[in-house]
Amino acid sequence: EPEVTQTPSHQVTQMGQEVILRCVPIxxxxxxxxxxQILGQKVEFLVSFYNNEISEKSEIFDDQxxxxxxxxxxxxxxIRSTKLEDSAMYFCASSSGASGEQFFGPGTRLTVL
Amino acid sequence: GESVGLHLPTLSVQEGDNSIINCAYSNSASDYFIWYKQESGKGPQFIIDIRSNMDKRQGQRVTVLLNKTVKHLSLQIAATQPGDSAVYFCAERERRTGYALNFGKGTSLLVTP
Incomplete structure (x- = not known):
């Protein structure tokens, strides 16, 4: 069964450093x-992307x-310059259509020290 | 702003019993609702969805009920099994404003033998 994959599974970085989280959608x-998803909290939307451009973004998705x-x-x-509060689990998802089921990857745990 | 929330943070049931997980939402314009299951260390996994023009939808061992009058969503799991132990999230979206999912905080379901 096709699935979304993400790398790395865990990324540790120093505050102020740039990180790149990778995803291979279906x-x-x-x-x-x-x-x-910040530890113990709900999953929060960051951004959606279609046809090589951002289609929606949340307030969290700032210039960084x-x-x-x-x-x-x-x-x-x-993330250009990581902050302590960027520590979270980051999930990538993909869907075949705009209103279709979103399939989630296993996540990358980002820890900012 | 609008919010999606869950009534109970934890639910413990005996194996073989039926489970009911509840969710309240506040956006009366939401037109699509989804239940996700999240096991430890994994991404959210789609369980079942329902559109606002329906009040009930059944899947394999799961049923979702939607009461738009009181803005309430529930997930019923029949004959709960140990493998059902996970955190369950409801999510909603309002198609008019986009396709980003708005998640609730999650209910932890623990199935005891």
Missing amino acids: SNHLYFYWYR FSVERPDGSNFTLK
Whole structure:
């Protein structure tokens, strides 16, 4: 069964450093998403991406964040200068249609020291 | 702002019993609702969804009930099994404003033998 994959599973970084989280969405999906989950809290929407551009973003997704689809298979989330409060589990998701079921990856745990 | 929340943070049931997990939402314009299951260390896994033009939908051992009058959503799991132990999230979206999912805080279901 096709699935969303994410690398790395755990990323530790120093405050102020740049990180890139990587995702490989399901191959025939066209819509891509990033969500995050701070420990013990609910999953929060960050951004959605379609046709090589951002279609929606939340207040969390400020100028420190960016997304890119550098090739036909990867979808990345970059945090330019990490802050302590960026520590969270980051989930990538994809869907075949805009209103279709979103399939989530296993997540990347980001720890900012 | 609008919010999605859960009535109970934890639920403990005996194996074989039926489980009911509840969710309240506040956005009366929400038109699509989903239940996700999240096991430890994994991403949210789709269980069942329901659109606002329905009040009940059944899957394999699961039923979702939607009461738009009181803005309440429930997930019923029949003959609960140890493998059902996980955190369950309800999520909603309002198609008019986009396709980002708005998640509730989660209910932890513990199934005891």
